[in-house]
Amino acid sequence: xxxxxxxxxxxxxxxxxxxxxxxxxxxxxxxxxxxxxxxxxxxxxxxxxxxxxxxxxxxxxxxxxxxxxxxxxxxxxxxxxxxxxxxxxxxxxxxxxxxxxxxxxxxxxxxxxxxxxxxxxxxxxxxxxxxxxxxxxxxxxxxxxxxxxxxxxxxxxxxxxxxxxxxxxxxxxxxxxxxxxxxxxxxxxxxxxxxxxxxxxxxxxxxxxxxxxxxxxxxxxxxxxxxxxxxxxxxxxxxxxxxxxxxxxxxxxxxxxxxxxxxxxxxxxxxxxxxxxxxxxxxxxxxxxxxxxxxxxxxxxxxxxxxxxxxxxxxxxxxxxxxxxxxxxxxxxxxxxxxxxxxxxxxxxxxxxxxxxxxxxxxxxxxxxxxxxxxxxxxxxxxxxxxxxxxxxxxxxxxxxxxxxxxxxxxxxxxxxxxxxxxxxxxxxxxxxxxxxxxxxxxxxxxxxxxxxxxxxxxxxxxxxxxxxxxxxxxxxxxxxxxxxxxxxxxxxxxxxxxxxxxx
Amino acid sequence: xxxxxxxxxxxxxxxxxxxxxxxxxxxxxxxxxxxxxxxxxxxxxxxxxxxxxxxxxxxxxxxxxxxxxxxxxxxxxxxxxxxxxxxxxxxxxxxxxxxxxxxxxxxxxxxxxxxxxxxxxxxxxxxxxxxxxxxxxxxxxxxxxxxxxxxxxxxxxxxxxxxxxxxxxxxxxxxxxxxxxxxxxxxxxxxxxxxxxxxxxxxxxxxxxxxxxxxxxxxxxxxxxxxxxxxxxxxxxxxxxxxxxxxxxxxxxxxxxxxxxxxxxxxxxxxxxxxxxxxxxxxxxxxxxxxxxxxxxxxxxxxxxxxxxxxxxxxxxxxxxxxxxxxxxxxxxxxxxxxxxxxxxxxxxxxxxxxxxxxxxxxxxxxxxxxxxxxxxxxxxxxxxxxxxxxxxxxxxxxxxxxxxxxxxxxxxxxxxxxxxxxxxxxxxxxxxxxxxxxxxxxxxxxxxxxxxxxxxxxxxxxxxxxxxxxxxxxxxxxxxxxxxxx
Numbered sequence: 001x002x003x004x005x006x007x008x009x010x011x012x013x014x015x016x017x018x019x020x021x022x023x024x025x026x027x028x029x030x031x032x033x034x035x036x037x038x039x040x041x042x043x044x045x046x047x048x049x050x051x052x053x054x055x056x057x058x059x060x061x062x063x064x065x066x067x068x069x070x071x072x073x074x075x076x077x078x079x080x081x082x083x084x085x086x087x088x089x090x091x092x093x094x095x096x097x098x099x100x101x102x103x104x105x106x107x108x109x110x111x112x113x114x115x116x117x118x119x120x121x122x123x124x125x126x127x128x129x130x131x132x133x134x135x136x137x138x139x140x141x142x143x144x145x146x147x148x149x150x151x152x153x154x155x156x157x158x159x160x161x162x163x164x165x166x167x168x169x170x171x172x173x174x175x176x177x178x179x180x181x182x183x184x185x186x187x188x189x190x191x192x193x194x195x196x197x198x199x200x201x202x203x204x205x206x207x208x209x210x211x212x213x214x215x216x217x218x219x220x221x222x223x224x225x226x227x228x229x230x231x232x233x234x235x236x237x238x239x240x241x242x243x244x245x246x247x248x249x250x251x252x253x254x255x256x257x258x259x260x261x262x263x264x265x266x267x268x269x270x271x272x273x274x275x276x277x278x279x280x281x282x283x284x285x286x287x288x289x290x291x292x293x294x295x296x297x298x299x300x301x302x303x304x305x306x307x308x309x310x311x312x313x314x315x316x317x318x319x320x321x322x323x324x325x326x327x328x329x330x331x332x333x334x335x336x337x338x339x340x341x342x343x344x345x346x347x348x349x350x351x352x353x354x355x356x357x358x359x360x361x362x363x364x365x366x367x368x369x370x371x372x373x374x375x376x377x378x379x380x381x382x383x384x385x386x387x388x389x390x391x392x393x394x395x396x397x398x399x400x401x402x403x404x405x406x407x408x409x410x411x412x413x414x415x416x417x418x419x420x421x422x423x424x425x426x427x428x429x430x431x432x433x434x435x436x437x438x439x440x441x442x443x444x445x446x447x448x449x450x451x452x453x454x455x456x457x458x459x460x461x462x463x464x465x466x467x468x469x470x471x472x473x474x475x476x477x478x479x480x481x482x483x484x485x486x487x488x489x490x491x492x493x494x495x496x497x498x499x500x501x502x503x504x
Numbered sequence: 505x506x507x508x509x510x511x512x513x514x515x516x517x518x519x520x521x522x523x524x525x526x527x528x529x530x531x532x533x534x535x536x537x538x539x540x541x542x543x544x545x546x547x548x549x550x551x552x553x554x555x556x557x558x559x560x561x562x563x564x565x566x567x568x569x570x571x572x573x574x575x576x577x578x579x580x581x582x583x584x585x586x587x588x589x590x591x592x593x594x595x596x597x598x599x600x601x602x603x604x605x606x607x608x609x610x611x612x613x614x615x616x617x618x619x620x621x622x623x624x625x626x627x628x629x630x631x632x633x634x635x636x637x638x639x640x641x642x643x644x645x646x647x648x649x650x651x652x653x654x655x656x657x658x659x660x661x662x663x664x665x666x667x668x669x670x671x672x673x674x675x676x677x678x679x680x681x682x683x684x685x686x687x688x689x690x691x692x693x694x695x696x697x698x699x700x701x702x703x704x705x706x707x708x709x710x711x712x713x714x715x716x717x718x719x720x721x722x723x724x725x726x727x728x729x730x731x732x733x734x735x736x737x738x739x740x741x742x743x744x745x746x747x748x749x750x751x752x753x754x755x756x757x758x759x760x761x762x763x764x765x766x767x768x769x770x771x772x773x774x775x776x777x778x779x780x781x782x783x784x785x786x787x788x789x790x791x792x793x794x795x796x797x798x799x800x801x802x803x804x805x806x807x808x809x810x811x812x813x814x815x816x817x818x819x820x821x822x823x824x825x826x827x828x829x830x831x832x833x834x835x836x837x838x839x840x841x842x843x844x845x846x847x848x849x850x851x852x853x854x855x856x857x858x859x860x861x862x863x864x865x866x867x868x869x870x871x872x873x874x875x876x877x878x879x880x881x882x883x884x885x886x887x888x889x890x891x892x893x894x895x896x897x898x899x900x901x902x903x904x905x906x907x908x909x910x911x912x913x914x915x916x917x918x919x920x921x922x923x924x925x926x927x928x929x930x931x932x933x934x935x936x937x938x939x940x941x942x943x944x945x946x947x948x949x950x951x952x953x954x955x956x957x958x959x960x961x962x963x964x965x966x967x968x969x970x971x972x973x974x975x976x977x978x979x980x981x982x983x984x985x986x987x988x989x990x991x
Contacts (some may be wrong), residue, residue, distance in 0.1 A: 022885075068980065069983060070984065071980065071983040071987050072983065112881070137898065138898035138903070139898075139899075141897050141903070142897070142899050145888075145892060148940070149944060153945055164934070164937055164941070167933070168933065168937075172930045175929060178907070179922045179926055182907070182914050183919065186914060
């Protein structure tokens with residue numbers, strides 16, 4: 001399969017397509033159609049990744065490798081395993097939906113808007129697929145530029161503050177990671193990721209490297225207390241920006257922990273796992289309460305994202321405590337599987353929730369919860385979708401939200417009952433803030449004449465939400481194929497975790 | 505003096521071939537000076553175009569010179585190596601670009617005079633001589649030829665009071681710096697007994713490391729280099745001169761003279777005083793950290809883009825010094841890559857300021873960039889590329905420059921310095937982002953006019969910005985050139 005250059009296609013097709021769309025500056029409609037074609041084509045080209053994927057091996061697949069910068073020993077080196085492949089599918093799928101969802105409600109500089117999303121898509125695919133740290137870092141940072149522009153140009157009233165905060169927060173974390181990567185490069189002699197993973201390192205080195213990685217990934221996830229950029233960015237971003245931010249960009253942080261922190265610095269991860277577990281539990285419990293008191297719908301969903309991402313990091317770093325507590329390695333994979341499923345599921349659900357808010361915002365131009373009430377009376381179809389996604393967000397069995405949370409709670413039980421107890425509060429708190437949101441917005445009597453004048457979903461919106469609803473249900477009811485794909489990779493990672501890299 | 509003792513006429517004449525680009529440039533500059541007298545005042549652009557052609561031909565001559573290892577010619581006064589070749593080509597190209605940007609600007613400001621180009625050519629000649637200097641005498645000669653031309657260029661707009669003020673400031677401070685440098689050189693001569701760089705190097709290697717006189721001389725040399733590069737605490741002249749000069753001179757000072765100052769640092773520190781690397785690298789650490797700190801922090805408060813870019817220069821000099829102070833070949837390569845890429849980006853950024861300037865209007869306020877995306881999406885995109893590159897965001901050339909110098913300092917175990925550097929680069933990102941914000945997030949002012957500029961200028965400026973992106977995506981070739989230049 002590698003001779004098809006499938007991954008390169010997924011990286012470069014949207015980027016080049018994005019620049020073509022930029023050229024259609026004066027033809028708004030042309031720009032829209034062109035973007036749809038490019039994003040659909042990218043999505044179609046990503047399907048062979050799933051169908052042609054060899055399950056049962058942790059080796060990288062669809063590998064492409066070419067020399068890139070000889071003096072730095074950096075290669076153009078792409079490949080996917082069971083962890084990154086589903087994330088690439090999520091990216092291509094979400095981008096199509098974003099393009100469709102933004103069809104009419106963006107009227108200012110349409111070509112630039114669409115082009116930003118396409119370029120962003122290519123860069124994100126590249127981040128998930130790169131197996132060379134230099135390539136990874138370049139794409140990781142370059143990703144900030146389109147998002148910076150998206151929030152800043154098409155965002156809300158405080159967009160400038162929000163977007164600069166977003167950029168600088170992420171930038172400061174990333175540059176520290178850069179120093180760590182350079183350090184690793186100088187020791188290993190090349191930027192190849194596999195080399196970093198196999199190289200022995202002292203605990204002191206690992207600790208510093210772990211902290212540098214932590215700075216980059218914790219900001220991206222985001223973990224408490226470096227989460228404050230997220231509510232601002234989400235509130236000010238246009239709907240499409242919020243969707244991509246929540247559905248994919250946050251996953252970069254989780255992915256970074258899986259691909260960099262855990263395998264490159266396993267000993268430091270073990271000695272500092274208490275830090276991550278504590279911050280994750282704070283995110284789940286404390287941020288859950290914070291979400292409860294929000295008045296702005298987007299802010300509420302943003303805080304809910306932070307709480308749910310806390311589950312992702314918890315699932316990853318619970319592994320060491322499981323071994324310590326039970327003396328056996330069974331259960332580690334539960335946590336890792338749960339973390340990856342939770343990332344994918346949260347991508348679908350949070351994207352859908354932001355799209356739902358976008359649907360209402362387009363009609364009423366308010367994100368305040370108090371501006372709504374009784375929406376079900378005027379928008380029954382919409383209400384059905386919103387309730388479905390809300391239930392998924394609170395982890396109802398049968399939806400994708402349940403699978404990831406269940407696996408992670410199961411894993412934390414093996415480590416410590418109290419972790420499981422605290423983690424499980426998300427089921428209560430998540431249900432509380434999400435359902436209370438639905439109760440206030442969707443149900444009850446019609447609140448005002450703006451709500452009374454609402455029109456139900458048009459075909460385009462129905463298509464987008466319908467596709468997401470289908471995905472949420474499929475993953476929820478029949479997660480086995482997904483777990484199958486990732487099993488070998490998470491098992492391999494679990495092994496890597498347990499092998500000390502400290503030189504005796 | 506050793507060089508004079510062994511002076512040999514026939515050898516000297518044979519060595520002239522190595523200096524043929526410089527000789528060609530000198531003769532052509534004289535010819536253009538004459539020709540300019542014969543031109544009607546409305547045909548002055550011809551002088552500019554001819555100067556660009558001369559620069560390009562000189563560049564071709566430099567490229568055609570066969571260089572194996574290091575050639576010392578003209579009785580030790582002149583030295584030709586790969587580093588000289590690369591820096592010369594970079595300088596000639598960048599000056600050609602600057603001239604193209606300037607023709608339009610000078611015409612619109614009604615100060616299109618031949619002097620600008622002729623002085624610029626002689627300054628470039630000075631730069632070339634400095635780059636190829638094999639002895640402290642030639643080094644100083646080249647430096648002064650360049651500096652004197654620059655003083656005159658700053659003042660050449662006679663009507664402008666602020667330009668005259670800047671010229672005086674520049675002249676007084678610059679002369680002081682030259683004096684300090686000269687004093688340091690004289691001490692070096694006293695200690696080592698030679699003016700030839702190669703001989704100073706061997707004398708300094710041979711057990712002079714702890715000589716107090718040598719360290720004394722190094723301190724003065726560092727002050728001089730710090731002045732010419734514009735490193736804190738010798739940076740005072742930079743903001744005022746950058747702001748006060750006509751923009752077409754600012755860009756000259758901000759690009760060509762930086763390359764020359766880099767060559768000055770390279771010839772004096774690693775080459776002549778390589779044996780004392782521990783002494784001067786400690787001094788450079790202070791200069792470097794202060795430059796990154798002051799440059800980035802003060803730039804935040806600027807509302808004039810020329811002043812902002814001035815402080816940004818100071819911060820970038822801090823990064824270049826990181827490469828030099830590491831004292832390894834990798835570090836020097838990284839510093840050279842940094843300087844060349846910085847000059848490329850700075851030429852583009854000042855070029856944008858020149859492009860936006862109109863009749864009787866400097867366009868040097870940050871707010872003049874407001875809503876540029878609505879006025880010209882293409883050039884807003886170009887400026888965004890340049891700004892992200894200055895901020896060190898990939899996939900632009902500025903990122904690889906930063907990566908290189910950070911790699912160099914981490915390589916010698918100074919990881920703390922790398923952390924300081926990247927943190928200050930985050931501070932710096934803020935003010936570059938502010939320009940992007942003005943261009944993209946704000947609407948244009950009421951009286952905004954469409955972006956002008958001749959076709960030539962627009963093409964060259966676009967090529968300049970696109971080069972920043974293309975080299976950023978495939979930096980291998982330029983990195984390789986810098987690697988070969990310094991072994």
